[in-house]
Amino acid sequence: MTFARKIVVSGAAFAMCGLPAVATAAADTVTIPFQIDAAPFGNPNGSFDAFPARCAAVLGGTPGTVVITGAKPGGWGCTISTPVRWINLSTGATGVVVLSDGLNGIPSAATINSGPGRVAVMLAPGGTYTPGFATFDVQ
Template identity: 75%
Template structure:
């Protein structure tokens, strides 16, 4: 009888440990693409020589963290060395970051520690480009 009781307790502990491991597993990252359209010299129709920037927000890799990078294959397509303004609409937290320079074959990217909630990201490259923004939930 004592053996059965010990075995049942051991089985319960192992089963509970397995459930805890499943409950804490991280979700797969989600990529949310967005685009910033060119408006050379104030022409809202754009131009053939100023292509749109294709950026993406990657969420879900770590809680409360967003990575802004390019949406094209290999992480390319977003601006290099551009400022990013963000606001977490759920908490009121704000911040500013800068995309990396994209040198040595490494695409430009910026890691934002926004916290969980609904986040708005704005890129304002200036010059001949109009600002662009995206909004998305951050787990």
């Protein structure tokens, strides 16, 4: 990871510390949608051939874990084989997981074992896509 990228990720994570919680995990499953926008060739308006990726963080399945998957029905809509960088802002734990490839009719997904606390995730598919961010509280 380049020095500039480390600075941007660290700054974004610390900036998100002051954001209100988007959702709190409870006994029931909570789905928090977020979007990754395409910006082909520097065009901020997107393109007809580069649609936004609609991802979601699913909380409440297992304590201390988050599943990143698609926000569309059936778990579809998120990018495939994408690194998901995460940081638990409460404990300082960090890590990287990779979304699955979405083959054989199984939507892409990745499980983050973050432990309880405020968690920030960043998906950066690369290419013509801008990174997607989300924060949430994990029980």
